[in-house]
Amino acid sequence: MSNKTAPHGDPQQAARKAWMSLLAKAPEAQVLALWGGRTAPEHQTLRAPELGSTMVRGRIGATGNAFNLGEMTITRCSVQLTDGPVGHAYVQGRSKEKARIAALVDAMMQTGAAEAIRADILTPLAEARETAKAARAAKAAATKVDFFTMARGED
Amino acid sequence: MYVAVKGGEKAIDAAHAWLAEERRGDTAIAELSVAQIREQLALSVNRVMAEGSLYDPNLAALAIKQARGDLIEAVFLIRAYRTTLPRFGATLPVETADMTCDRRVSATFKDAPGGQVLGPTFDYTHRLLDFKLAADGEVAEAPTRGAPEEATPHITTFLKQEGVIQTEVDSGDTPRDLTREPLELPADRALRLQALTRGDEGFVLGMAYSTQRGYARNHAFVGELRIGTVDVEMEIPELGFAIEVGEVELTECETVNQFTGSKTEPPQFTRGYGLVFGQSERKSISMALVDRALRWEELGEDNMGAPAQDAEFVLYHADNIQATGFLEHIKLPHYVDFQSELELVRKLRAEAEERNGANIAPQQEAAE
Incomplete structure (x- = not known):
């Protein structure tokens, strides 16, 4: 089994992975707010939003065999735009609405609407995430220990 | 003799209604929201997620509220909920x-x-009660420092x-899962x-x-x-x-x-x-x-x-x-089990009395 699976040599797949991952981790409130009152393009629901879990695995000693750490909640959903691409979502938590929007966004990112969707939804989500992460990292950095060597006076 | 017993529904309903009331406590005090528990009792939430074996802070906070802060009861609620979820698969091992x-x-x-x-550690705190926390919720912002991009x-x-x-080498084996076997x-x-x-x-x-x-x-x-x-x-x-x-x-x-x-x-x-x-x-x-x-x-x-x-x-x-x-089930009705034990003890005593003659005074029959 591979480690972090970076899709090799397929920029489209890498891009899709990136936006799906971003949507999966984004807070529900942000996703709903950025989607706003937008009307979804005509589509069929292939799989209505469904709550479930996935078994999160760790590695023994961080590098060894996998072991089962415990489950986490996820919600999935699949849609197909009329005469258009299929959109999938697997998102963290139990928000059916977030899963439905994520599936629609995934589908729309494969159409001519991609640029607008990126600008309106994905970029703000990514920026909010970066800001939150940077704020935490800065607080962690402030708790980094600077050691001073004391003269021990043995000479 | 085996006697089927039915009853107690009214008592149980009343007990649960009282439980709900006790859970709420004094209504003159503001009610706790699930979000407050999630944000302000985060380490309890973490413990319930770890032992409940389900990562979902909102659910764990809800369980803590429902369980009146009894964390093992909250873990129980999470474990029970977990079994209702279809499992979509397993993740890659986290790095x-x-x-x-x-x-x-x-x-x-x-x-x-x-x-x-x-x-954000408790280490190096003096473990002295902080009465400021009882007074107000004002909190100073934590200092920050430029964080170098360092692995x-x-x-x-x-x-x-x-x-x-x-x-520690990865053999690629699929781990056994004690929730499935x-x-x-x-x-x-x-x-x-x-x-x-x-x-x-x-x-x-x-x-x-x-x-x-x-x-x-x-x-x-x-x-x-x-x-x-x-x-x-x-x-x-x-x-x-x-x-x-x-x-x-x-x-x-x-x-x-x-x-x-x-x-x-x-x-x-x-x-x-x-x-x-x-x-x-x-x-x-x-x-x-x-x-x-x-x-x-x-x-x-x-x-x-x-x-x-x-x-x-x-x-x-x-x-x-x-x-x-297993421990708590022993407080539930065991009337029939106990009745047979009681019969046995009476029988043993009667036999002992017979052996020892009149040394032991006859006992008054216990109420049925």
Whole structure:
């Protein structure tokens, strides 16, 4: 089994992975707010939003065999735009609405609407995430220990 | 004689109604919201997620509210809910080397790359009650510092470079899952770790403490303790590739233990490993110590007969839901069971009286 699976040599797949991952981790409130009152393009629901879990695995000693750490909640959903691409979502938590929007966004990112969707939804989500992460990292950095060597006076 | 008994519905309904009222407490006091519990009792939430074996802070907070703060009852609620969820699959193993660390300390290397980052710790507090917290909720903003983009490699990688620590290699095996099949012995290390990470914090702590006090003779250094978030990746069948389906906060502890070597292994350091949902430092260190004690057989160490070396003892008693289920069931009606015991004792007494003649005064018949 591979480690972090970076899709090799397929920029489209890498891009899709990136936006799906971003949507999966984004807070529900942000996703709903950025989607706003937008009307979804005509589509069929292939799989209505469904709550479930996935078994999160760790590695023994961080590098060894996998072991089962415990489950986490996820919600999935699949849609197909009329005469258009299929959109999938697997998102963290139990928000059916977030899963439905994520599936629609995934589908729309494969159409001519991609640029607008990126600008309106994905970029703000990514920026909010970066800001939150940077704020935490800065607080962690402030708790980094600077050691001073004391003269021990043995000479 | 077996007598079927029915009844108690009204009493049960009234008890539950009263429970709801007691849960709410004095209505002159503002009600707690689930979000308040999630944000302000985060370590309780973490414990319920770890022992409930389901990562979902909102659900854990709800369970704590419903359980009136009884964390084992809350774990019970989460375990029960978990069984209602269809499982979509399993994730790829999380890469803790890529963790975004809030905290990372090593007791073995002062100058490790990435540094000693204390994070939001209770360590170095004076454990004096802070009456300011009773007065108001004002909190000063935590200081910040420019965070250099610096990797924080695992401390054990330095020992690995020197070849003085046993390496942990991935065989690619699918781990057994005790939520899908009964926990059977012998349990390999992966199964033991699953049982420990969802085990009761108090039990695992007690077991770990016993190893420190000499019941298993393990002197552990905390090689590294890190707390932070990792991305969780999962292969999506519809897509044919993996995406991140979320992120979880984890606490990881690697202990470094001396190992004098065996017939097949040179003297080197070995590891105990702890990995727990949420910020769960005590549990994670405890897990690593118990993991290491349970490895005696594969490392060719002596069985000292210590409780922490006994996989059956540890693994079959670590789960607080199994334990409390069996323990608490004895308070439920056992009228029929007890009736037969009562009959037996009466019979034995009657026989004893017959043997001893009139030495024992006849007893008055107990009320039925």
